[in-house]
Amino acid sequence: MTVGNKNMTVDEKMTGDLITLTIHGRVETLNSDEFQNVILKTFQKSKNIILNMNDVPYISSAGLRALLIGTKTATSKGGKLIITDCSPGVKEVFRVTGFDGIFNIQ
Template sequence: MTINEKIESDKIVLEVEGKVDRLTTQQLQDAILLALQKMRQLEIDFGGVNYISSAGLRALLMGQKTAQSKQGRMYLTKVTEPVKEIFNITGFSSFLEIQ
């Protein structure tokens, strides 16, 4: 998995590519938490992700809670159909902001 960070005027964008699984989740979690320390708005571009494990879901949950605790915002864009299906099945689509 690769993560590219872009800083825009009012937010950080993390472009994620590859599988988010038990081997790569820590990398995603660290990137999310670091981004939320820098800015309160975080966009995660999931256009290059076709699989996310339960460990990856946990990292997103932690990011969502961290953003809320800082009165910030974390949202996902370009979510692929396989990942949307996982979010729907697990109920994550009900509390993650997906555009």
């Protein structure tokens, strides 16, 4: 499955009961609702999700909110939302905002 617009696309790969979402492009205010919806719809298929953010150069506060909602959803389902392969820009945003202590980042 691939969803997205010209600024962001999301590829989905299912391996057993684990779904990996690979995000491409900027996660910003204009597409954060779509980003959040993709995460929440994916939790309807599996309680364990990996977000590969290697190809995300920027994430806005609205994108952080979507990740926070995803993390809370995972917890409520007894699952995990794991963020992997963050680009340097996204790592810095997580560090500066303190979200690196909230999210499961590997």
